[in-house]
C-alpha cells in the first residue's frame with residue numbers, strides 16, 4: 001500500500017521521458033517518491049512512463065514543457081504542486097547536444113544549447129527555490145557532464161552550458177544552505193542513451209579506450225547516484241560535483 005500524500009516526498013525531474021531522466025524517474029518512484037516529469041515532445045513515451053510509475057504504487061504527474069521557456073516551466077511546476085503537493089527534490093536532466101567545431105558552429109546551435117541546458121536549469125531552480133526556502137528543506141541535483149569539467153572538442157556550446165551549470169549550482173549551494181537546501185551536480189561521462197547512440201561507432205570505441213573501466217556507463221548507475229544525492233543519506237553533501245565516468249578523467 002502506498003504512503004499517504006502527507007508523508008510521501010515529491011520529486012520533480014526535467015527531461016524524464018528518455019535516458020538518464022527516465023532512469024531517475026523510475027528510481028525515485030521505486031525509492032518512494034511521487035514523481036513529476038516534463039519532456040520536450042515525446043507524449044507517447046510520457047504516457048508509457050506514467051503507467052510504469054503508477055505500477056510502482058506512486059502518484060505521477062507529467063507535462064510537455066520546454067525547459068528553456070520560463071512560462072512553460074512555471075506552468076509545469078504549479079501543475080505538479082496542485083497534483084502532488086510541495087516539491088522536495090528537483091533533478092534537472094533535460095539536455096541537448098548540437099556538436100560542431102567552433103569554426104562551423106551555427107549561431108542558432110550555440111544559442112539553443114545554452115537555452116535548453118543552462119537557461120533550463122536556471123528556469124527550474126528559480127521556480128522551485130522559493131517554496132523550498134519557505135519550507136526550509138529541499139534537494140537539487142543538476143546534470144552536468146565531464147565535458148563541462150574538462151571541455152571537449154566540437155562541444156564548445158555544450159561544454160560551456162555544462163560548466164555554467166557547475167558554477168550555478170555551487171553558487172546556489174552557498175546561497176541556500178542556511179535554509180537547509182542542498183544543491184549538487186552529477187557529471188556523467190559516456191552513458192548509454194539516445195544522446196550517445198547518435199555518435200558514430202568510431203567515436204564510441206575511441207572513448208572506451210580512454211575509460212579505465214573500458215565500457216560506457218548505464219542509466220541505472222547514474223540514477224543510483226542521483227537517488228543517493230537527493231536523499232537524506234547525503235545530508236552533509238552540498239555544492240559537490242560528483243563525476244560518474246568510469247575513470248575517464250584519470
Ligand code: NAP
Nearest residue numbers: 015017018019020040041042066067094095145191193195
Ligand atoms: P536523452 O536520452 O537525449 O534524453 C533527453 C531528455 O530530455 C528527453 O526526455 C527529452 O524529451 C528531454 N528534453 C530535451 N530537450 C528538452 C527541452 N527543451 N525541454 C524539456 N525536455 C527536454 O539525454 P540523456 O543522455 O539522458 O542526457 C540527460 C542529461 O545528462 C543531459 O543533461 C545530458 O547533457 C547529460 N549527460 C548525458 C551524458 C550521456 O552520455 N548520455 C553524459 C553527460 C551528461 P523528449 O523525449 O520529449 O525529446
